Every structure is written in structure tokens, then in C-alpha cells.
Amino acid sequence: FDVEYHDSIGSTNERARELASEGREDVAVVADEQTAGRGRLDRGWTGPAGGIYSSLLLRPDVPPAHAPVYTLAAAVAVTRAAREVGIDASIKWPNDVLVGQSGERGGKKLCGILTEMEGEADRVAWLIVGIGINANVHAEVLPEGATSLQEERGEPVDRRVFTQRLLETFDELRADPDSILDAWREHAATLGQRVRVDTPGGEVVGEAVDVEFPGALIVETDDGERERVTAGDCEHLR
Template sequence: MNETRRAVLDALADGPVAGPVLAETLGISRTAVWKHVEALRDAGFDVDSEPDGYALAGVPDYGAEAVEFGLDAPFDVEYHDALPSTNDRARELAADGASDVVVLADRQTGGRGRRGREWSSPSGGVWMSLVLRPELPPARVPLVTLAAAVAVTDAAREAGVDAAIKWPNDCVVPREGTERGGDKLAGVLTEMEGEASRVSWVVVGVGVNVDVNPGELVGDATSVRAEGGDADRRAFVQRALERFDALRADPDAVLDAWRERAATLGERVRVETADGDVVGDAVDVTEHGALVVDTGDARRVVHAGDCQHLRPVDGA
């Protein structure tokens, strides 16, 4: 949304305000005011024409303008009804020099998770990718992923869902006795381009089952709606982006925030890695996003793998 239209929208929210007054205040013509009002109506905003002027009567449920309105974080939003992958589009924008842009889609037709796994992305979910240019060395970029997981978890909790983070990048609703540590609510997938000493760009893909019909959920997935939470996608996106923006401004706080929300820490786990299984107690996560597992003989630092939560051993 351009700055003039944003200013018109903010004025209407405080309305009613007469067109001539708005034109004079913003330094634009009355015709321009009318065009901006019509554009807002086309975008789904309910703008009333009252005797005293224009007034905002309603905000659309979803979309770029809807998310940007009232968003307390410096992101521009690009919205699509459908995309094969928001990460693919975000990489295109990153290659063109974009920064602090959120690619948002109502549904994805080719969504994917870790290791290229398919991720079901029906209408009703939050499918978004953030184009970022963090001032971090490449070794600290994993903090961006951890921050995104915290932000999504906090947004889910604000929506009324008892969410937690399962290593490495899933947001789950904890269930006792399940290998995944709970039913999956969201996932985070980060991609980066850069050199040894600098980061060119980072794309953080986030997929969240928010207002997804429980009948459309696959496997052990759940949704905010299925958990009885507030399934307002617009509010969810805004809270997640605002929390993420606060965390990226304070990277030293990210690790402790992740630990406080972790479902995996303190659990007995099995991590399937390329070099074999690592079994033990998950005791910590490093700033590089690696899981520290106490096997009983040593502490192993696991950088990647599939993590299963195990039942405690007898006597433990």
C-alpha cells in the first residue's frame, strides 16, 4: 500500500472526514481522494459516505491491505489468491533487491517443508514468506529461524492455543506419548544466499494451519480452529510479524525465548541423522539452532535430523 493511500485509510479510521478537508490535509486533489477511496473499496474496505464525509465502517478479513492496516511492524505485504510456493516468489523478490516484504497467499499449490516434503496448504491457512536482509554474519542466521518459530508460537498462544516449539522448526500443540511431541500446527523453512562473511538475503517461509477445516487436516496436523482458538488470519499474521520484528531487533534475546517455549527440551529423544540415530535427553539448543543431546556417555550436538520424542525409560 502506498503511503498516500495509507494516510487516507488512517484518516478514514478516525473519520468521518470530508473529502475537501482530506485533500487539503494530504496535499492532493479531491479527485485523488475519491480515487483512493474507491481503491480501498475495491480492496474490500467498507467506506461509508456520510453527511460529514467519509468514514471507515469495516476492514476486509484478509489480504495485503487488510494485514498492513494496523500492523505495527515495517513490512510491505504482497498478496496472492494462490501460488505454487510463497518461498519461490520471495526468492524472486530477494533477487530483485526487495527487503522487508511479506509474500502472503490464501493457498499454495506446491508448498513444501523440510527436505522437500510436501506441505498441504489449503485455503484458510497462513502461508507466508518474509524477504529479509539481516545485519548478521551467516553463522548467526539460524537465529532468524528460531525467532520466527517463537513469533508463530506466541501468535498461536495469543489466539488461545497451547502451542510450543518442537525442534528444529515446528510449532506443535503438545500431546503426551506422541513421537512428534504433539500435533503439528505450523512449520518454518529458511533459505539464504550470501558469502562466507556476509548475507545477501534470507527468506523465511512460514506455514500455519489457522482457519483450516479439521476435515482437511492430514495426519497428525491440527489447526487454530480445530483447537478452539481465534482463527482470525489477519490478526494472526499481524501478531506474528510484530513479534518477529521485535525479536530481530534483539537477537541476543532469541535463544532464551526459544528455550522458554520449547517442547523438546527436557524430553528423551531420538534424532535420525545421516550418521545414525542419536538417543538421549534433549538438554539445550545452540545459537546455531543445533540440538544438544545428552546420551549418557557424552553430549552430542546435532545440527540436522528428524527428532522423535520418546517415552521416558523405566525408572527415569
């Protein structure tokens, strides 16, 4: 990736969209502070100085339906980088990175990911993977239930090194997409958990037993059915 760095910016995803419209690819837009960060489900994303806010612009030669796997790869890359600095991080399906016990009220959110895509008929035109990491930020300025790298370690991280590691891991994973699901399973907090997933088609409750390409969660419900959930908000119940 070419890295385009900003001290402060509205939203790195917005900047990456501009770069996409200029025909660029393999660019990582990285900022310390975001003033108009966007989250999933039309929520905002708090972006105080000291964070690592980044958007990866890529143009993988895959069908649009395969795009979710790149979001999983980003969650793996963040989790690995966090573990390397001594933090017990893991992934909540599909792509939140948590610290600590993952049960109800347990894990605290360290990172959120917002992926945006433009598809053509049979291939992705561009894909923007927006990664928001609470890095050297005090918990008081974060929303309830969130934590930061600094908070968990008791000292700040080197954001340059962290970002570098993140990009390296993401690069390795995208070069070998078949490895992404196994890496995700290895870092998952959700597998083996009892979950409630709010999906567009209703609520699914049961045990999360696996993830399938390109990122579907397999839930074994109480009546023994295997449900394949492709989108929704997931809550860990215990």
C-alpha cells in the same frame, strides 16, 4: 515488513525468491492458499484455503552460519501468537510448532518452517523464512498428525490479526538476536524430553537438555556424552 498479499499462489517462498532477485528486502509474502507449497527434506506442504502461508524476505547483516537463529525466531513468533488466541502451542526442535502433549504420538503439528538462504563469503545475501500455519482449515484436509488453529479453538481465528502479531514479534526478536534463544527455550516442548534425532552423521538418542547458538540442540546421551546436533529430524520419545 511490507506485506504482499495473495489469495492464492504456488509457493510464497518462490515468490520471495523472485523479490530477492529484484533486490528487495523486508517483505512478507502472505497467501491464503498455496498450490505448490514446499516443505523440508523435499517434501510438499499441503496448502488448502484458510491457511496462513507466509515467507519473510530479509537481509540480516550476519555471517551465513548465524542464519538458523532466524528460523528459531519465527517458531517463537508463531507460538506466541497461537498462545495469545488460547492455544497450548510449543516448539519441537528445531522449528515445528505443535499443540498438546509432545510425547510420542502426542503433539500435533500446527506449523512448519522452511528457511532458504543465499550466502556470500562472510554475510547472508538473502534469507527467506517460509512459515506454513494451518489456520482456518479442517483437520480432515490436513495430513495425519496435523491440526489447525480453528480445530483447536473450535472457531476460526482472524488471520489478519494473527499475521500482524506474528510479524510484530518476529520484528522484536530480530532487533535483539540475543533474546531469541531464551525466548525459544521458554516455548520449547523438546527440552527435557527424551529424543531420537536422525542426523546426517547418524542417530542420536538421549535427553534434550539445551539449545545453543545459532540453534544447535544439546543432547545428553545415555553414556553421559553431550552431543551437539545442528541438523536432523527430531522425534520426541516420551
